[in-house]
Amino acid sequence: MFSVEMLPDDDIDAAVRGDWQRLIDAGLPSAGRHPSETNRPHVTVAVRDNLPDDAVSRLTALGTELPAACRLGGAVVFPARDRFVLARPIVMTAALMRFHAEVVGLIGAPPEDYAVTAQDRWTPHVTLARRMTAEQVGQALAVVGAASLDGRFSGLRLWDAEQKLVTVLR
DSSP states (O other), X not given: XXXXXXXXXXXXXXXXXXXXXXXXXXXXXXXXGOOXXXXXXXXXXXXXXXXXXXXHHHHHHHGGGOOEEEEEOSOEEEEETTEEEEEEXXXXXXXXXXXXXXXXXXXXXXXXXXGGGSTTTOOOEEEEEEEXXXXXXXXXXXXXXXXXXXXXXXXXXXEETTTTEEEEOO
């Protein structure tokens, strides 16, 4: 599995890491508990099982369109089977929609397993925590608050989940 991911600037990165730490300090699930050096705040743009042969070079060229403005919104909750995902949404802009459409155009439409990254279903967000119970979500919302923050997407990377390898594209 491969994922194309946008990386936020230092201010947004620090704000998300602050949320991760506040969740940890409160004894709650947090993406900050994942010890890998590749774990960092990001927005998944697309997920695919396979990529075209020229995907890396084409995505690298597309990465020259960054940096792009972004606004990190207050907390949102997504259902995930019998648990929940806590995230901060990225406020959708025309430029962000165009960038996403270009990525999908380069690597093709997603299969049903990854339909949440299709052009008409994509909800850009930065994950704060996964596998939360309803009770934990209530506690977490009080911990992370609802402040928004303006920043930029300054990087683009490709995550190869099978190889556990990050390829920096920008």
